[in-house]
Amino acid sequence: MKANFLRPLPKVAGFIPNLAYDSVIFGFNGKQLKILILEYHNTKLFALPGGFVKKDENLNHAVKRGLKERTGLDEIFLEQFYTFGDTARSRPDVMKRILEANYGVIAEDHWLLGRFISVAYYALINYEKVNPMPDELSDSINWYSIDELPPLMMDHGLIVEKAVQTLRENLERKLVGINLLPEKFTMKELQQVYEAILGKKLRRTTFQRRILGMDILERHEKLFLGTANKAPYLYSFKSITQ
Amino acid sequence: MKANFLRPLPKVAGFIPNLAYDSVIFGFNGKQLKILILEYHNTKLFALPGGFVKKDENLNHAVKRGLKERTGLDEIFLEQFYTFGDTARSRPDVMKRILEANYGVIAEDHWLLGRFISVAYYALINYEKVNPMPDELSDSINWYSIDELPPLMMDHGLIVEKAVQTLRENLERKLVGINLLPEKFTMKELQQVYEAILGKKLRRTTFQRRILGMDILERHEKLFLGTANKAPYLYSFKSITQ
DNA sequence: TTTTTATTGTCTCATTTTGTTACAATAATA
DNA sequence: TATTATTGTAACAAAATGAGACAATAAAAA
Numbered sequence: 001m002k003a004n005f006l007r008p009l010p011k012v013a014g015f016i017p018n019l020a021y022d023s024v025i026f027g028f029n030g031k032q033l034k035i036l037i038l039e040y041h042n043t044k045l046f047a048l049p050g051g052f053v054k055k056d057e058n059l060n061h062a063v064k065r066g067l068k069e070r071t072g073l074d075e076i077f078l079e080q081f082y083t084f085g086d087t088a089r090s091r092p093d094v095m096k097r098i099l100e101a102n103y104g105v106i107a108e109d110h111w112l113l114g115r116f117i118s119v120a121y122y123a124l125i126n127y128e129k130v131n132p133m134p135d136e137l138s139d140s141i142n143w144y145s146i147d148e149l150p151p152l153m154m155d156h157g158l159i160v161e162k163a164v165q166t167l168r169e170n171l172e173r174k175l176v177g178i179n180l181l182p183e184k185f186t187m188k189e190l191q192q193v194y195e196a197i198l199g200k201k202l203r204r205t206t207f208q209r210r211i212l213g214m215d216i217l218e219r220h221e222k223l224f225l226g227t228a229n230k231a232p233y234l235y236s237f238k239s240i241t242q
Numbered sequence: 243m244k245a246n247f248l249r250p251l252p253k254v255a256g257f258i259p260n261l262a263y264d265s266v267i268f269g270f271n272g273k274q275l276k277i278l279i280l281e282y283h284n285t286k287l288f289a290l291p292g293g294f295v296k297k298d299e300n301l302n303h304a305v306k307r308g309l310k311e312r313t314g315l316d317e318i319f320l321e322q323f324y325t326f327g328d329t330a331r332s333r334p335d336v337m338k339r340i341l342e343a344n345y346g347v348i349a350e351d352h353w354l355l356g357r358f359i360s361v362a363y364y365a366l367i368n369y370e371k372v373n374p375m376p377d378e379l380s381d382s383i384n385w386y387s388i389d390e391l392p393p394l395m396m397d398h399g400l401i402v403e404k405a406v407q408t409l410r411e412n413l414e415r416k417l418v419g420i421n422l423l424p425e426k427f428t429m430k431e432l433q434q435v436y437e438a439i440l441g442k443k444l445r446r447t448t449f450q451r452r453i454l455g456m457d458i459l460e461r462h463e464k465l466f467l468g469t470a471n472k473a474p475y476l477y478s479f480k481s482i483t484q
Numbered sequence: 485t486t487t488t489t490a491t492t493g494t495c496t497c498a499t500t501t502t503g504t505t506a507c508a509a510t511a512a513t514a
Numbered sequence: 515t516a517t518t519a520t521t522g523t524a525a526c527a528a529a530a531t532g533a534g535a536c537a538a539t540a541a542a543a544a
Contacts, residue, residue: 018258019359059327059359083325083361085301117261117301119325119359169415187492206532208493213530228541229491429521448503450522455501464511471520472510 015052017111020118021063022050022084022156024163025071027127028180030189032145033196034127035160036070037152038138042101045094046150048159049141050118063121070133070141077124077179081166082159085117089155102137122163124179164197171197175216178237186223186232187211257294259353262360263305264292264326264398266405267313269369269385270422272431275438276385277402278312278374279392283381284343287336288392290401291383292360305363312375312383319366319421323408324401327359331397344379364405366421406439413439417458420479428465428474429453 025036037046049070053062060080068074092113099106099113106113132141144150146164149157170176177193191207211217217235224231267278279288291312295304302322310316334355341348341355348355374383386392388406391399412418419435433449453459459477466473 016260016357016359019261053327053359055357056329058329059325080325083301083322085295085361087298087300115258115297117258117295117361119327173411203532204492205494205534210531222540224540226541227491228489228543230493230539231541232492445503446521447505447523452502466511468512469520470512470514470518472522473512474521 014054016055018114018116019053020050020116021053021059021066022048022118022120022159023063023067023070024048024120024122024160025067026122026124026163026167026180027130027143028193028196029127029143030192031196032147033164033180034143034145035149035163036132036141037144037150038134038141039150040098040101040138043097045098045153046156047138047153048156059119063119067123069135071125071130072133073125073130077176078121079123079166079170079176080119080121082162083117083119084155084159086155087115089118090115091154094153098137118159120159120163122167124167124176126180126182128182167197175214175237184220184223184234184236186234188232190235256296258297260356260358262292262294262358263301263308264290264360264362264401265305265309265312266290266362266364266402267309268364268366268405268409268422269372270435270438271369271385272434273438274387274389275406275422276369276387277391277405278383279386279394280376280380280383281392282340282343282379285339287340287395288398289380289395290398301361305361309365311377313367313372314375315367315372319418320363321365321408321412321418322361322363324404325359325361326397326401328397329357331360332357333396336395340379360401362401362405364409366409366418368422368424370424409439417456417479426462426476426478428476430474432477 027034027036036049038049039046049066051062051066053059057065060078063078063080064074067076067078095113096106099110127143132143134141146160149160151157152160167176171194177190177197180193181189187208190211191202191204194207195202216238218238220234220236222231223234269276269278278291280291281288291308293304293308295301299307302320305320305322306316309318309320337355338348341352369385374385376383388402391402393399394402409418413436419432419439422435423431429450432453433444433446436449437444458480460480462476462478464473465476
């Protein structure tokens with residue numbers, strides 16, 4: 001949420017003060033919905049990837065920039081979902097631990113120890129195309145299944161909760177699920193994405209009929225996996241033809 | 243959006259810099275969906291009511307505070323829907339006009355002429371219970387029908403658009419429509435709210451059956467309006483009984 | 485080569501929801 | 515007492531969804 005994406009101890013000058021962003025980066029491993037969580041050096045603190053906004057930079061651009069550094073990906077589904085602005089969410093004590101573990105003693109009035117309002121985004125990415133990169137402050141960034149998260153610092157647990165809730169609400173309306181899959185996918189894979197997001201099983205025949213009825217998929221060649229059964233077709237998302 | 247809710251030319255000290263909020267306050271006059279728009283002194287500039295966040299104040303609380311000043315109402319439906327963070331949305335030239343019309347010459351580096359990221363909220367209120375109050379900077383605040391808005395300054399037109407879109411999306415899912423009506427209302431009034439929000443006519447019998455089927459309304463006495471026809475029942479929203 | 489197995493694509497029928505029309509009940513007026 | 519416009523609800527049609535059945539098939543086993 002705070003001191004990421006930054007190499008030397010960052011100066012406030014270049015950034016908008018008191019404003020941060022956090023990102024909930026979703027991936028799908030074929031079975032479970034996962035998110036990227038980083039762990040700060042020598043603190044056992046787990047947090048969402050986040051960062052700050054430059055003074056002359058669009059908010060959306062700042063988040064894309066951070067995401068690119070983390071995942072290497074450029075053209076991904078990214079949507080803002082809430083801005084967290086309670087005073088109690090900022091925890092100077094926690095920030096201090098993180099900064100001291102990295103840079104030694106920190107001035108009491110350092111800008112990173114102040115209050116932060118954080119704009120939260122969620123991203124949907126293709127799990128297989130990513131090699132997550134930690135930053136200077138953290139020694140690891142890893143995928144965690146959304147129902148096996150480590151205890152997250154500050155209000156990051158709440159942020160994840162709201163992200164999952166938003167994703168569920170948007171699933172039907174905006175077909176966001178597609179962004180978690182590779183270009184071509186089987187109907188079963190698409191159904192598994194839906195099931196992982198909604199957290200419940202769906203009926204195969206009804207699901208297939210409903211999705212095909214939407215007329216948003218293009219059918220391609222079959223996928224032969226070497227298993228002793230009928231091979232499924234591959235589908236891709238129809239590009240909108242204006 | 244900017245210099246509202248403030249009596250003397252506000253000092254940056256007490257507020258979080260570069261951060262504002264804007265509110266889209268919806269009301270329903272029985273026929274049309276309306277929003278509150280204010281006009282700044284001697285500028286012919288129309289804007290959404292907005293304000294700033296105190297350094298030690300919850301974001302949500304700041305918005306409630308502003309809304310209370312504007313409408314006198316306390317317990318109203320209020321929901322955050324988007325944070326606008328493009329650099330291009332801030333228009334120092336426009337701000338300068340407003341401030342100079344109120345306070346005379348303004349320093350070039352005044353904080354209000356800087357860049358602002360704005361968290362946008364929409365509110366749903368009972369049109370009849372409100373006597374809108376302008377602030378120091380504006381000489382009027384008035385209801386405008388959402389399809390007859392004056393040209394709004396900066397990106398406020400965009401903010402309204404997104405608010406209406408969000409309201410539509412939330413109408414089914416969260417039954418927000420109820421908040422625009424008085425405590426007790428007829429089925430027809432409720433339908434008119436839905437129609438105003440969705441911007442289309444609904445079928446009476448289907449609407450009535452669907453709403454009643456939700457089991458969220460309590461039926462009360464009839465409402466006799468003196469018209470030569472059957473009197474409708476009054477309904478209220480069932481309070482959630484845990 | 486033939487049989488077996490699990491999975492896929494699609495069809496059918498039951499159930500539920502929604503669209504549409506009809507109609508009796510009513511509150512005031514003529 | 516008849517008329518008028520509106521309301522509440524019933525009745526039926528149409529559409530969407532739930533649930534099961536089944537043939538087609540890809541590879542392995544026999």
